[in-house]
Amino acid sequence: MTRILAIANQKGGVAKTTTTASVGAALTDQDVSVLVVDLDPQGCLTFSLGHDPDQITKSVHDVLIGAEDIADVLLDTDDGMTLLPATIDLAGAEALLLMRPGREYALKRALAEVAEDYDVILIDCPPSLGVLTLNGLTAADEVVVPLQCETLAHRGVGQLLRTVTEVQQITNPELTMLGTVATLFDARTTHSRDVLADVADRYDMPVIDPPIPRTVRFAEASASGASVMRGRKNKGATAYRELAENLRGHWGGAELVRYEA
Ligand SMILES: Nc1ncnc2c1ncn2[C@@H]1O[C@H](COP(=O)(O)OP(=O)(O)O)[C@@H](O)[C@H]1O
Numbered sequence: 001m002t003r004i005l006a007i008a009n010q011k012g013g014v015a016k017t018t019t020t021a022s023v024g025a026a027l028t029d030q031d032v033s034v035l036v037v038d039l040d041p042q043g044c045l046t047f048s049l050g051h052d053p054d055q056i057t058k059s060v061h062d063v064l065i066g067a068e069d070i071a072d073v074l075l076d077t078d079d080g081m082t083l084l085p086a087t088i089d090l091a092g093a094e095a096l097l098l099m100r101p102g103r104e105y106a107l108k109r110a111l112a113e114v115a116e117d118y119d120v121i122l123i124d125c126p127p128s129l130g131v132l133t134l135n136g137l138t139a140a141d142e143v144v145v146p147l148q149c150e151t152l153a154h155r156g157v158g159q160l161l162r163t164v165t166e167v168q169q170i171t172n173p174e175l176t177m178l179g180t181v182a183t184l185f186d187a188r189t190t191h192s193r194d195v196l197a198d199v200a201d202r203y204d205m206p207v208i209d210p211p212i213p214r215t216v217r218f219a220e221a222s223a224s225g226a227s228v229m230r231g232r233k234n235k236g237a238t239a240y241r242e243l244a245e246n247l248r249g250h251w252g253g254a255e256l257v258r259y260e261a
């Protein structure tokens, strides 16, 4: 059975894309076959996995508007994952999709054609709660919310949770909110832990173990377009490996390990 996990938060810079690429790479290392979906018109995931969005002729945009079959658009990555890439064209998908009935189901329908080829599909949602994120949440079985452990991190979480509830009521009753992934975590200060405890309390959301520490290496890796996991022994990569193992355990029937802030 294929597991489809959306990584969503309408806030930018909370490590959605880094989490998608890193968990995908870690799962691949653990012999899980992974498809990653770039739903952000900025194409950061596409770029970070070694494909230049400006050089790509067919993208998720063409799939969503029904102009291309998904199988003809998928790309291989050096990390061994398969990528449904994004280009800036996707910025126009919002308007094109808005005029179509069933617009929230476009990604779900496309993924159904290839899902059986993969154990896990990860969807990197854009920093908005528009029709693209609705497509991601409608196609997914589960959603996680990366949350940067800083003051006011909780702002917008209520709105995101309302969107998830609406999706559960209208387009995807099966959608499960797994919880937050704490990113850019600084274990040396109590501040990160206070922020997490506050969010967990306020919204009754589990914090999935482990938190992902802030590491300089990560910023370097994504800037060069190389995978954040490849050949690197750093705290961030180790944490993402543990997160991938935690998710696999959960998919195998074990209880998801929570972090108690
Ligand atoms: N654990 C980390 N340590 C240091 N920098 C990180 C870490 N995770 C992500 N970043 C950096 O933070 C920025 C935003 O991350 P990104 O994954 O693009 O966020 P989003 O997709 O939510 O906008 C990027 O420059 C990325 O390299």
Ligand SMILES: [Mg+2]
Pocket: 016, 017, 018, 040, 044, 045, 124
């Ligand atoms: Mg992103």
